[in-house]
Amino acid sequence: MKTVNIGIIGGGLMGREMASAFGRWCALQDLPVIPKLVAVADTNAEVLEWFQKIPSVTQRVTDYHDLLANEAIDVCYVAVPHSFHEQIYVDVVQAGKDLFAEKPFGVDLNAAESILAAIKRSERFVRCSSEFPFFPGAHAVYQACRDVGPLGRVLEVNAGFHHASDLDPNKAANWKRLSSVCGEIGVLGDLGMHVLHLPLRLGWRPETVYAQLQKGYPRRPGNQGDAEVICDTWDNAMLHTWTMIGDHPVPMRLEMKRMAPGETNTWFIEVLGTDGGYRYSTKHPKTLWSFERGATQLWKQTDLGFSTPFKAVTGGIFEVGFPDVIQQMWAAYLLEREGILGEHFGCVTPEEALQSHQLFRAALESEQRREAIHPSYG
Numbered sequence: 001m002k003t004v005n006i007g008i009i010g011g012g013l014m015g016r017e018m019a020s021a022f023g024r025w026c027a028l029q030d031l032p033v034i035p036k037l038v039a040v041a042d043t044n045a046e047v048l049e050w051f052q053k054i055p056s057v058t059q060r061v062t063d064y065h066d067l068l069a070n071e072a073i074d075v076c077y078v079a080v081p082h083s084f085h086e087q088i089y090v091d092v093v094q095a096g097k098d099l100f101a102e103k104p105f106g107v108d109l110n111a112a113e114s115i116l117a118a119i120k121r122s123e124r125f126v127r128c129s130s131e132f133p134f135f136p137g138a139h140a141v142y143q144a145c146r147d148v149g150p151l152g153r154v155l156e157v158n159a160g161f162h163h164a165s166d167l168d169p170n171k172a173a174n175w176k177r178l179s180s181v182c183g184e185i186g187v188l189g190d191l192g193m194h195v196l197h198l199p200l201r202l203g204w205r206p207e208t209v210y211a212q213l214q215k216g217y218p219r220r221p222g223n224q225g226d227a228e229v230i231c232d233t234w235d236n237a238m239l240h241t242w243t244m245i246g247d248h249p250v251p252m253r254l255e256m257k258r259m260a261p262g263e264t265n266t267w268f269i270e271v272l273g274t275d276g277g278y279r280y281s282t283k284h285p286k287t288l289w290s291f292e293r294g295a296t297q298l299w300k301q302t303d304l305g306f307s308t309p310f311k312a313v314t315g316g317i318f319e320v321g322f323p324d325v326i327q328q329m330w331a332a333y334l335l336e337r338e339g340i341l342g343e344h345f346g347c348v349t350p351e352e353a354l355q356s357h358q359l360f361r362a363a364l365e366s367e368q369r370r371e372a373i374h375p376s377y378g
C-alpha cells in the first residue's frame with residue numbers, strides 16, 4: 001500500500017469535504033494507494049481550527065507558501081476563490097507538487113492558458129475536480145455512449161446542473177456573486193465544468209454556441225449585517241450548441257442555473273436516439289432510465305444500487321451520495337497519478353478544462369452579440 005501525502009490549500013466548503021473523503025478511505029476496497037492529509041493552508045485562521053480534529057494534519061498555516069515548502073507533500077488539492085486559481089495553481093506545480101485543482105481552473109480563459117503553460121513546463125500530474133460522472137447512473141450513461149451505434153441516430157443531448165441557491169433575495173452575498181472574484185463567466189465557471197465533463201470526454205465538443213445568460217438579484221445583504229453588496233455575475237446560462245456525433249450534427253443543450261426553482265444540487269444528462277436513449281439525474285440518484293424502440297416504445301427504469309466504479313465495503317443494495325462520488329473521484333485521481341487507472345473513467349484533464357473556458361468565452365460573446373458563435377479551440 002502506497003501512502004500519498006496531501007496538502008489542502010483552501011479549507012472551506014470543498015476543503016473540508018475532501019478531508020472527510022480521506023478520513024473514510026477504508027470504505028474503498030483493493031486500492032493500492034492511500035491518501036494522507038498532512039497539511040492545510042487557509043488565510044482564515046478560524047478555518048484552520050476545524051482541521052485540528054484530524055490527527056494526521058501536522059501543519060496548519062495561513063500562508064500557502066509555507067505548505068509548498070513542506071517536502072513531505074506529494075499532492076496539493078486547491079479549493080480557493082476563482083481569482084486566486086492562476087497564482088496558486090502555478091505556484092503549486094512550480095514548487096514540484098502534483099495538483100488536484102478545483103474548477104473552473106482559472107478565473108477566465110487567459111488564466112487557464114497560463115496555468116496550462118505552467119503545467120507543461122513543470123511536467124507535474126494535474127487534474128481538475130468534477131465528481132458527478134462517478135455516480136453509477138452517470139457512469140452507466142458514459143459507458144453506453146462510448147459506442148452510440150445501438151442508439152441509432154442521436155437526436156439530441158441535454159445536460160445540466162441546477163441549483164435554487166439564489167432564489168432567496170435575503171441570502172447573503174459571497175464571492176461567488178462577484179465577477180471580480182468568481183469571474184465574468186459567473187455561473188458558467190461555477191457549474192459549467194460539471195456539465196461538460198461527460199460530453200467532452202465522449203468527444204462531443206460544441207462547435208457553435210448560442211448563449212442565453214441571465215443575472216440574478218443585483219443587490220444582496222452583506223455577511224453579518226454588512227452593507228448591501230452589488231452582485232453582478234451571470235446566474236443562469238442556457239447554451240444551445242451543435243456538436244457532431246457520428247456523421248450527424250446534433251443539438252446539445254447545456255444548462256447551468258443558480259436560479260432553478262426547487263433544485264438543490266441536480267446534475268443530469270439525457271441522450272436521445274432514434275433506437276435508444278438514456279436519462280440520469282442526481283434528483284433520483286439510483287435510477288437510470290433507458291429507452292428501447294421495438295414493437296412498442298419502452299422507457300425502462302433500473303435501480304443501480306452501490307455500483308460505483310471503484311468497489312467499496314458498502315452493500316450493493318444501498319444508495320450512493322455526494323461524499324461517495326467525491327471519494328470515487330479521488331480514487332480515479334490517485335490511480336491515474338500512479339499510471340494504473342486502466343479502463344476506468346478519469347478526472348477532467350487540463351486540456352478539457354481549457355476547452356470549457358474556450359466555450360465559455362464564446363458564450364459571453366454570443367450573449368453580447370445575440371448570435372451563434374464558433375468557439376476557438378486553437
Ligand SMILES: NC(=O)c1ccc[n+]([C@@H]2O[C@H](COP(=O)([O-])OP(=O)(O)OC[C@H]3O[C@@H](n4cnc5c(N)ncnc54)[C@H](O)[C@@H]3O)[C@@H](O)[C@H]2O)c1
Nearest residue numbers: 010011012013014015041042043044047079080102103129
Ligand atoms: N467540485 C465541487 O462540487 C465544488 C463545489 C463547490 C465549490 N467548488 C470549487 O471549489 C473552490 C472553492 O469553493 P468553496 O465553495 O470551497 O469556497 P469557500 O469560500 O467555502 O472556501 C474557500 C476557502 O479558501 C480560503 N482562501 C481564500 N484565499 C486563499 C488563499 N490565498 N490562500 C489560502 N486560502 C485561501 C478562504 O478563507 C476559504 O476558507 C472553487 O474553485 C469552487 O468553484 C467545487
